[in-house]
Amino acid sequence: MRIIIVLSRSRGVPVLTRRLFPKSPSFIIHRTFNDSNGGLIMPGQLRGYDHLREPRLNKGLAFTLEERQSLGIHGLLPAQIRTLDEQLELCRLAFSRYKEDLHKYVYMVELHDRNEKLFFRLLTEDIERMMPIVYTPTVGLACQKFGFIFRRSVGLFVTINDRGHVYEVLKNWPEMDVRAIVVTDGERILGLGDLGAQGMGIPVGKLALYTALAGVKPHQCLPVVIDVGTNNEEFLQDPLYIGLKQKRVRGEEYDALIDEFMAAVVKRYGQNTLIQFEDFGNKNAFKFLDRYRNSYCTFNDDIQGTAAIVVAGLMASQKIVGRSMSEHKFLFLGAGEAAIGIADLLVRAMESDGIPEDQAQEKIWMFDKQGLLAKEREEGELEGHKIRYAKDKCPTKDFLEVVKKVQPSVLIGASAAAGAFNKDVLRTMADCNERPIIFALSNPTAMAECTAQEAYDFTDGRCLFASGSPFPPVEFNGKTFVTGQGNNAYVFPGVALGVIASGIHHISDDIFLKAAEVVANKVSEEDLSKGLLYPPLSSIKQCSIEIAVGVLEYAYQKGIASRYPEPEDKLALIKSHQYSFCYERSLPATWRWPQNHCKPQGTVKDPCLNDS
Numbered sequence: 345m346r347i348i349i350v351l352s353r354s355r356g357v358p359v360l361t362r363r364l365f366p367k368s369p370s371f372i373i374h375r376t377f378n379d380s381n382g383g384l385i386m387p388g389q390l391r392g393y394d395h396l397r398e399p400r401l402n403k404g405l406a407f408t409l410e411e412r413q414s415l416g417i418h419g420l421l422p423a424q425i426r427t428l429d430e431q432l433e434l435c436r437l438a439f440s441r442y443k444e445d446l447h448k449y450v451y452m453v454e455l456h457d458r459n460e461k462l463f464f465r466l467l468t469e470d471i472e473r474m475m476p477i478v479y480t481p482t483v484g485l486a487c488q489k490f491g492f493i494f495r496r497s498v499g500l501f502v503t504i505n506d507r508g509h510v511y512e513v514l515k516n517w518p519e520m521d522v523r524a525i526v527v528t529d530g531e532r533i534l535g536l537g538d539l540g541a542q543g544m545g546i547p548v549g550k551l552a553l554y555t556a557l558a559g560v561k562p563h564q565c566l567p568v569v570i571d572v573g574t575n576n577e578e579f580l581q582d583p584l585y586i587g588l589k590q591k592r593v594r595g596e597e598y599d600a601l602i603d604e605f606m607a608a609v610v611k612r613y614g615q616n617t618l619i620q621f622e623d624f625g626n627k628n629a630f631k632f633l634d635r636y637r638n639s640y641c642t643f644n645d646d647i648q649g650t651a652a653i654v655v656a657g658l659m660a661s662q663k664i665v666g667r668s669m670s671e672h673k674f675l676f677l678g679a680g681e682a683a684i685g686i687a688d689l690l691v692r693a694m695e696s697d698g699i700p701e702d703q704a705q706e707k708i709w710m711f712d713k714q715g716l717l718a719k720e721r722e723e724g725e726l727e728g729h730k731i732r733y734a735k736d737k738c739p740t741k742d743f744l745e746v747v748k749k750v751q752p753s754v755l756i757g758a759s760a761a762a763g764a765f766n767k768d769v770l771r772t773m774a775d776c777n778e779r780p781i782i783f784a785l786s787n788p789t790a791m792a793e794c795t796a797q798e799a800y801d802f803t804d805g806r807c808l809f810a811s812g813s814p815f816p817p818v819e820f821n822g823k824t825f826v827t828g829q830g831n832n833a834y835v836f837p838g839v840a841l842g843v844i845a846s847g848i849h850h851i852s853d854d855i856f857l858k859a860a861e862v863v864a865n866k867v868s869e870e871d872l873s874k875g876l877l878y879p880p881l882s883s884i885k886q887c888s889i890e891i892a893v894g895v896l897e898y899a900y901q902k903g904i905a906s907r908y909p910e911p912e913d914k915l916a917l918i919k920s921h922q923y924s925f926c927y928e929r930s931l932p933a934t935w936r937w938p939q940n941h942c943k944p945q946g947t948v949k950d951p952c953l954n955d956s
């Protein structure tokens with residue numbers, strides 16, 4: 345048997361190779377560098393069993409007879425031929441039969457691993473049902489149990505022991521056209537704390553939404569964990585833990601690893617590769633954002649993405665509450681990445697309404713584990729980003745007392761302190777506001793500062809409520825309230841697509857302000873009257889596309905796009921970057937029915953044609 349491996353950028357080369365070696369080749373592996381949809385592997389070029397085993401090419405029973413013949417998989421599948429729609433029907437049935445969310449998660453992982461197109465089609469078509477599984481809240485549980493459910497690697501693990509060789513590790517990733525990376529070091533996974541390398545579920549889940557919500561092509565996405573150990577004692581003792589069993593490496597060595605990683609990404613994939621930081625510990629999140637934001641194409645989702653979605657909700661609330669941003673008083677519980685990120689973007693939004701920075705900052709109060717942020721704190725207890733929100737004195741360490749004293753119109757929980765917005769806190773909010781605005785942002789659902797039901801019950805149904813993770817609709821006084829999900833998932837997929845399409849080098853806060861405006865404009869009076877501060881989840885894909893178009897327009901307006909000429913039709917450009925959720929034909933152009941073979945009679949189902 346002779347194997348010819350073709351390394352080429354051109355689709356024509358395998359054809360030419362076949363002509364040059366008409367008798368000999370048993371199969372040809374065509375490695376394409378810039379294939380628009382499939383990435384490294386091109387349909388039709390991987391034959392036999394290997395074709396079925398490659399999730400990017402596998403269509404299960406949807407292969408036509410011609411494809412089965414030409415790919416050498418005839419007989420490897422039963423006779424039935426199914427359309428993509430029929431397959432989806434079966435998947436929905438299988439999905440719904442699992443009672444436990446973790447089992448549903450594992451089902452989705454296995455589907456992803458078997459048939460990529462079917463996985464993404466299922467996810468994108470039924471986002472309301474699937475998102476709580478592949479994303480928050482279930483993804484949090486999946487990270488906690490990652491060692492137990494681990495089957496096959498789905499991303500890249502870079503450990504502290506790889507220092508000096510990170511580029512070589514990156515080169516082991518098989519795709520050559522990566523445009524977006526989501527990276528975590530697992531130190532602060534959602535509100536669940538340090539989950540070490542098992543935090544991989546987060547980059548995987550975020551990138552699944554890149555594709556399902558914004559249509560970023562899966563082969564252009566790379567999930568990465570930086571494994572420098574974990575301080576999670578339980579994991580260190582757990583035989584199922586999958587990461588390095590050592591305490592976290594910190595300090596210079598850790599920083600040098602991240603520096604090396606950033607440089608290796610640029611060397612391997614180019615300076616326009618988007619790097620989204622996710623779920624790093626508080627200090628590192630700010631440190632790396634400050635260090636890299638003007639030298640790499642990067643953003644921190646927990647700081648900037650979450651900020652955009654909260655600002656969007658507040659912009660939308662103006663229609664019903666009738667207060668501009670600067671007419672609010674904001675009280676935060678928590679002073680971490682999300683809280684400071686939100687506060688900074690609120691200040692930016694007020695500034696663009698003409699309010700000076702210091703006056704905007706005065707409208708923001710922050711309360712953390714040690715009480716209200718105040719200048720009287722000891723040195724070192726009020727690091728960099730917190731200082732601008734510190735008041736002169738901390739009158740009390742009791743949160744309820746602070747609520748009573750400040751009388752905020754907006755209460756924002758980003759503290760991972762489940763239940764901290766108790767009955768008294770919520771009643772106080774209701775006493776001092778006609779329409780109190782309550783954000784319980786901590787994830788997953790069990791970490792929320794209050795439930796949706798509590799928010800409505802204790803504010804006499806007058807509040808406008810949003811949470812980071814989903815809550816089911818709430819009944820109050822015979823009225824049903826659908827609560828909005830103030831989750832950065834409304835923002836990061838669209839921003840990523842816009843950044844990729846325009847070739848922006850550095851991502852400014854204004855891009856997130858732009859994204860917030862787009863989301864806010866999509867909230868209708870009807871949504872607001874139902875209690876929604878966000879467009880319904882069913883429109884999140886449309887939202888992502890509009891954000892991407894908004895980012896593109898902004899990039900050309902400000903001269904920060906690097907892909908020229910400027911497209912006249914921005915939406916068309918965005919669409920041209922998107923993944924197709926339909927099967928493609930797997931027939932090589934040159935394939936003909938062999939002479940000694942009977943062609944099938946009658947009509948044969950063609951899964952490429954009869955799905956929508």
Ligand SMILES: O=C([O-])CC(=O)C(=O)O
Nearest residue numbers: 480534535646787831832
């Ligand atoms: O992942 C989510 O659902 C939102 C988020 O970034 C976080 O909580 O860290």
Ligand SMILES: [Mg+2]
Nearest residue numbers: 534622623646
């Ligand atoms: Mg996060």
